[in-house]
Amino acid sequence: MKLIIHPNVDQQRLQRIREAADEMQVVACSDEATATREIQDADALYGHVTPSMLAAATKLRWIQCPFAGLEHILFPELINHQSVFSNMRGIYSEVITEHVFSLILCFSRNLHLYVRQQAARQWKPIGDLEVEITGTWGQSVVRDADRRCAPVRGATLGVVGLGGIGSEVARRGVAFGMRIVAVDPQPDAACSAIAALWPMDQLSQLLEESDFVVIAAPQTPATVGLFGKEQFQQMKSTAFLINIGRGAIVHLDDLVNALETGQIAGAGLDVFEQEPLPPEHPLWQLENVVITPHVAAVSVQVAEGHMQVVTENIRRFSQGKELLNVVDKRRWY
Known part of the structure; x- marks a missing residue:
């Protein structure tokens, strides 16, 4: 069996992929032209596939997408293609x-308001705090600030x-x-x-x-x-x-x-x-x-989770086992 990678990855990740692939041939492609040539007899792909690459594939059975969202990945020919498609859902x-x-x-x-007041050096509770809190009764009355x-x-x-x-x-x-x-x-x-x-x-x-x-x-x-x-x-x-x-x-x-x-x-x-x-x-x-500028998934923990999905799915594919994160391409998830 043959797995191609497009685009190429760094040597550390490539080594982990080769180890997971065991006897499966792994070909790293640095450009689309190389990938289009190598995909002709490939069984699997990790990375990005283009319409021209897909048209050249004759035996492609599995594509591992490096992303969770598929709105910029799928195209009509890929949706209709017989290959199994998996993504990165779950790692984020x-x-x-x-x-x-x-x-x-x-x-x-109300931190969204207090941080603005901090920038303006304002000491100002959000809401009215006029009701006195005494040592006898404590905070026994609901104030405007509480309601805010x-x-x-x-x-x-x-x-x-x-x-x-x-x-x-x-x-x-x-x-x-x-x-x-x-x-x-x-x-x-x-x-x-x-x-x-x-x-x-x-x-x-x-x-x-x-x-x-x-x-x-x-x-x-x-x-x-x-x-x-x-x-x-x-x-x-x-x-x-x-x-x-x-x-x-x-x-x-x-x-x-x-x-x-x-x-x-x-x-x-x-x-x-x-x-x-x-x-x-x-x-x-x-x-x-x-x-926030599309940073909800930013974390040092994500990269390792990403690689674990890739390597586990490579092992499963090489052994004929059920893959993780298989997508219904027609539903986009």
């Missing part, structure tokens, strides 16, 4: 979930897309004492702690109930533009939107309007319809928005 779940809860806690404790915080414990967390990342978000939410509701196109793999798991056509129910809405869905033909004016109108005015899925899922113009008019309380955004987000975009000026 823990680190992206940490990013999600960084944003949730930020909004819960959004408690996490007891809040409803709505998860849109219950794949690897969404499931990890749900598990962490349970640990924080949150009530979890979720929607997914295949609602049959819920963890027992989820209060409700619905098909996608019940998204409105999730939005109406949730205090924090986390978009953890991939970009597919079914999810592009999923969030617009109608969905923001269905959310609570006190709710926060977190998007670490894909930017194309949310119409930014509608989101800006919802934020400016108070339809929703705020948004934590790591992905956008247009990246980089243009400096003149109104989102930059909104105090109830936290923007």
Whole structure:
């Protein structure tokens, strides 16, 4: 059997791939021309495949994609090709979930406002603290400042897309004492702690109930533009939107309007319809928005997880075993 790599990888990763491949021939291709020639009799490919490469393949049975998202990878001929296609889903779940809860806690404790006040050297609690706290009674009266915080414990967390990342978000939410509701196109793999798991056509129910809405869905033909004016109108005015899925899922113009008019309380955004987000975009000026530049998956832990998936799948392919992370190419996930 023969495995080709395109484009080439560094020597350390190449050595680990060769070790996993055992007796399978491994050919590293530095350019598309070489890859197009070598793929003619290849059984497997790790990396990027182009239409011309795929057209030259005569016995290709497996492609290991180096990414989780497939919106920039798939093309019609590849979707229709007989080869099995696997991706990198699962390796980002823990680190992206940490990013999600960084944003949730930020909004819960008004850190997005306090960090701006720090830059202006302002000592100013968010909300009124005029009610005196005495040594006799302590904090026995609910003040305006108390109401301005959004408690996490007891809040409803709505998860849109219950794949690897969404499931990890749900598990962490349970640990924080949150009530979890979720929607997914295949609602049959819920963890027992989820209060409700619905098909996608019940998204409105999730939005109406949730205090924090986390978009953890991939970009597919079914999810592009999923969030617009109608969905923001269905959310609570006190709710926060977190998007670490894909930017194309949310119409930014509608989101800006919802934020400016108070339809929703705020948004934590790591992905956008247009990246980089243009400096003149109104989102930059909104105090109830936290923007991060598509860095939710940044971690020193990811690279090793990536290589473990690659090498394990190479071993499995060479031994004729079931592969990890097989994708339904027609659904894009």
